[in-house]
Amino acid sequence: AQSVSQHNHHVILSEAASLELGCNYSYGGTVNLFWYVQYPGQHLQLLLKYFSGDPLVKGIKGFEAEFIKSKFSFNLRKPSVQWSDTAEYFCAVNAGNYGQNFVFGPGTRLSVLP
Amino acid sequence: DTGVSQDPRHKITKRGQNVTFRCDPISEHNRLYWYRQTLGQGPEFLTYFQNEAQLEKSRLLSDRFSAERPKGSFSTLEIQRTEQGDSAMYLCASSADPGGNGNQPQHFGDGTRLSIL
Numbered sequence: 001a002q003s004v005s006q007h008n009h010h011v012i013l014s015e016a017a018s019l020e021l022g023c024n025y026s027y028g029g030t031v032n033l034f035w036y037v038q039y040p041g042q043h044l045q046l047l048l049k050y051f052s053g054d055p056l057v058k059g060i061k062g063f064e065a066e067f068i069k070s071k072f073s074f075n076l077r078k079p080s081v082q083w084s085d086t087a088e089y090f091c092a093v094n095a096g097n098y099g100q101n102f103v104f105g106p107g108t109r110l111s112v113l114p
Numbered sequence: 115d116t117g118v119s120q121d122p123r124h125k126i127t128k129r130g131q132n133v134t135f136r137c138d139p140i141s142e143h144n145r146l147y148w149y150r151q152t153l154g155q156g157p158e159f160l161t162y163f164q165n166e167a168q169l170e171k172s173r174l175l176s177d178r179f180s181a182e183r184p185k186g187s188f189s190t191l192e193i194q195r196t197e198q199g200d201s202a203m204y205l206c207a208s209s210a211d212p213g214g215n216g217n218q219p220q221h222f223g224d225g226t227r228l229s230i231l
Contacts, residue, residue: 004156032217043118044157044205044222051217090156094217101170102147102220104156 002027004093004105012111013081021076021108023091032094033074035065036104039087047089050074061085083114116140118223120206126229127196134192135226139208146189147220148181149205157205163189164211193228201230 007022025031035047048059055067065076074091091105119138127133139146144165149157160179161171165186178196183189193200204227207220 009154034219036222043224044207044220046219046221049217049219092156101162102157102159104149104158106154107156 002093002095002101002103004091004103006089006091006105006108008108009106010109010111012113014113015083016080017112019076019078019081019085019110021089021091021110023074023076023105024072025074025091025093025103026072027093027095029095033065033067034092034094034102035059035063035074035076036090036092037087038090038107044090047076081110081112083112086110086112118206118208118221120204120223120226122226123224124227124229126231128231129196129198131196132192132194133196133228134190135204135206135228137189137191137206137208137223139187139189139206140210140221143208143210143221144186145209145211145218145220146183147207147209148189148191149207151203151205151225152201160191196228196230198230201228203227 004025032051034049036044037047038044050057050067058064063078088107088109090107094102121136147162148160151157161181163183178194181191203225205225207222209218209220211218
């Protein structure tokens, strides 16, 4: 069965610091990869996605992620975080013959100090 | 685009009772998903529909759980004989996926929080 791991449970950064959140998945076939964000009191929202093409994908709010197939990784990055980036971040993988089953990681809570 | 709507927002019930949640997806989204999320965890897949057809159900899901999407629009999730362990946030998501290859993002609702007394 596919699984998704996220390296950090809670990350605390100061504003303007750089961010990298790790995500690894276990599935040998073709996958679609997503990062979702959940701001306090809000529903999950899509940050970015990868399903083919350039392995470096750019999303909203200055986020980007790099798909490294050999490492089964899809790490999320942002060069300079803001206080408003405080949220929970979830990596998700979609695989299977019809892409029917989404598997989410446990999430990483990001706290940005002003 | 009015977003995915879930009702109720919060349900409190006694152990052993049945509960039913409703999800209204974004209009014309053909895929609808149900997830369960507990504190400190990511959403856990429960089941999904393509139009009115329920195409997959988690093997970990108890037979006490059932979902329907009778006309391919709104969906209901019913839990029978609720147990303490059913306490969680139940999330609904929808996506427009005409190609059926799963690479379209899901739009999530705010969820229904179930509390079992």
